[in-house]
């Protein structure tokens with residue numbers, strides 16, 4: 001599940017949920033005048049109740065010409081997103097909306113966020129062989145047996161080094177990158193949310209080297225690294241991954257990047273998306289790498305003027 005998902009699994013997560021369906025699209029942080037928001041959850045995900053038309057209307061209002069709907073597809077029967085909707089229903093809903101909104105100048109892509117784990121890689125592979133999406137994000141979430149599960153995480157941390165604590169999570173990220181199944185690896189270090197408050201974002205920032213093998217795997221596999229702004233809505237208040245990690249990815253030879261707000265509510269649509277674009281520009285990237293069905297495409301990053309609400313571009 002996503003950064004804003006599986007909230008029902010634990011009280012501490014429920015209280016961490018920053019926003020519901022609020023009419024706050026004009027609040028500070030609402031991104032606008034950006035080319036793409038490539039990570040959105042509609043009411044076809046179990047943890048969102050936003051109809052697709054709401055996002056499309058917001059995209060028109062904020063002058064964001066392209067969005068990707070990436071509802072959850074999960075493979076563990078215990079997960080709320082397991083068979084929550086049928087592929088055919090999701091596809092029809094998104095394609096119909098795409099047709100309605102094309103006239104308004106918004107292009108809607110039919111994507112999915114698939115929860116990856118080596119345990120069910122074969123199922124992911126089979127799903128993708130049978131079903132065609134415009135764009136596919138592979139994400140690692142805290143699977144039911146994971147040491148990061150709310151009832152288990154404190155005991156897992158006890159007496160272990162940061163290297164040991166993070167190893168199972170990043171092993172899955174590396175396997176996801178190498179699987180060749182995905183266009184993009186979603187929210188690279190969402191594990192920091194699972195570890196909070198026992199281990200903070202500041203603690204993790206002292207050991208950014210622990211993400212290096214994952215970054216190298218992403219570079220080698222040629223998948224896109226997503227800069228996901230949902231982390232800005234949680235304690236630690238950093239994108240997933242943070243700006244220094246984005247910069248490091250670039251140094252390691254990373255060329256493919258993409259951004260998304262991972263909205264599960266109306267108020268989170270494109271939320272602080274300008275921050276993610278800024279991190280990319282500051283790191284030296286000039287383009288996003290995205291897929292539109294059969295075609296991998298490059299989308300220029302804004303080069304001048306304001307980026308979202310983040311103010312004037314530093315030059």
Ligand SMILES: [Zn+2]
Nearest residue numbers: 002003113262
């Ligand atoms: Zn998501």
Ligand SMILES: [Zn+2]
Nearest residue numbers: 001002003139
């Ligand atoms: Zn996710």
